[in-house]
Amino acid sequence: MRVSMLNLYSNNLQSLQQSTVDISKLNQMMASGKSILRPSDDPIGSVKVINSQRDMAATNQYINNTESLSTSFGRAETYMSSMVELQNRMREISVAANNGSLSPEDRAAYAAEMSELLEAFADTVNAKDEGGNYLFSGNLTDTAPIAKDASGNYVYQGDTNHREVQTSGSSWMTANSTAAEFIFANGSADILNQTKDFIAVLEDPTLAPGDPLFSQTATDMLTSLDDTLTSISSAITDIGGKQNTLSLIQTAHEERVLFNEEVIGETEGLDYAQATAEFNLKLTTLKVTQQTFVQVSQLSLFNHI
Template identity: 70%
Template sequence: MRVTMQNLYTNNIHSLQNTTMDLARLNQMLSKGMSILRPSDDPIGAVRVMANERDLASMEQYVNNIDSLSTSLGRSETYLSGMVELQQRMREISVATNNSTLSPEDRSAYAQELDELLEAMVDNVNAKDDGGNYLFSGNRTEQQTIIQDAAGRYVYQGDNSQREVQTSGSSWMTANVTAEQFLFSNASQDILNQTADYIAVLNDPALAPDDAAFATAADAMQTSLNDTLDSINSAITDMGGKQNSLSLMKTSHEEMVLFNKKVIGETQELDYASATAEFNVKLTALKVTQQTFVQVSQLTLFNHL
């Protein structure tokens, strides 16, 4: 087989290019500390890394979902607990005012405090999250939860939808509770309008605890307080159970995050000693090839005349 000068020149060029590319790849591996820069470096390892990266992304998303849900539930629980405290004082007032020894002025003073408690109650029901969304309006988060209509009655503007958040590959958790559930779904009248009605009774100097109308209003107030407190406490208990479940799931997901990171690291971790040795061999080969190329490029008849 005849070897021409063109063959020698071309072969040396290809050898220089291939060795330079190998050195660049090894240098990149050494700088990143990774043995897999592209799938062709280790097809099986690359597939394993991609699978674990997908699992890792899913676990991290579930952790983010859980953190967001836990924060939302915690905020809702805080406002619900505030409602419970307000209603405890409402109960004290409703008991204290159902006393025939009180003067109309005394009942009016209690009515003023009860009115302030009612305003605070409405404020809690109309609570927002840090994004300006109403917490207890269902999916109508842009709608103020409670308003007063033209007749001065408190009405609910949200819906009764439940928002679901994915917390694992196979589980979803309800993210909200609505004012419709804990205020307007009881057998008795809702506590907001019931309190407003009782305030009106207390402010009426013609009514006293001995009157049937007063007694009826006082009994209705107690019933509404009992029903509402039961509903709100049930919601708080449910949120507490969810928080416990979320904590356990988050711990499990975080363990899987660490596991996936470990597998990814072990799969694509670079053997520095081996890579450095290969780099030095390739570098030596490049130098030899370069020297050979210089000599071959000068092999013409004119150099020997």
């Protein structure tokens, strides 16, 4: 009789403890919205969730890279477009100033405006991003790409290196253009020093259109403008193509993130209706078990006499 009563007592206590554990687990699941609280709940599902989370983290990093790269390209394109606008005005002045009917004062006025355009152009080439890094100096982002040497000539101070940014698991994209490429790598003289020389000719009252030095400098100016405009336009076109590619890559990454979110949701997401029904059932079972346990714990040998 003692053995039977002890077994009955132990079974009820064990059932009571198990129901309490089950209800606690269901509470955690409903609070977190997850059906897998620990790997042992579903080893295969847990591995699938971990793999999806890892892939999603990498993909989100690629999305951040493409967004940052797109912003950088947009900023560079804006400054390059400003360079084109400045050079368009330089061309207008170069053509207008090569007119024999102008007075020395007229040419001096054009020289003054050209000086302002040259200064604005150099400042634009020395543009920085929001972090204070120079955009067009290669990897020497803390060094202004354009400066003047002891002789007053414009020189390039950056390097010709390019930064590569990873945009997917298997692809990288060049992130920057250098002033060395679109200003100092043309067949003609660079636009900065050529403009400086043309200004000097315009300011010289002894020189006028028709003089060999004036004519040659004016011709060289237009040639330099053509070459530089071609280089900068090519850089802008390249940026446009990269922006289109980034847009496609980012769309693909965003779809991949959504896919991983769906996999994770389907694998560990909780069916609240089913969980609620199970919770109510477990709660009822716990109440019954508690009542039974109370009754069993009060039994003794004298109750059976």
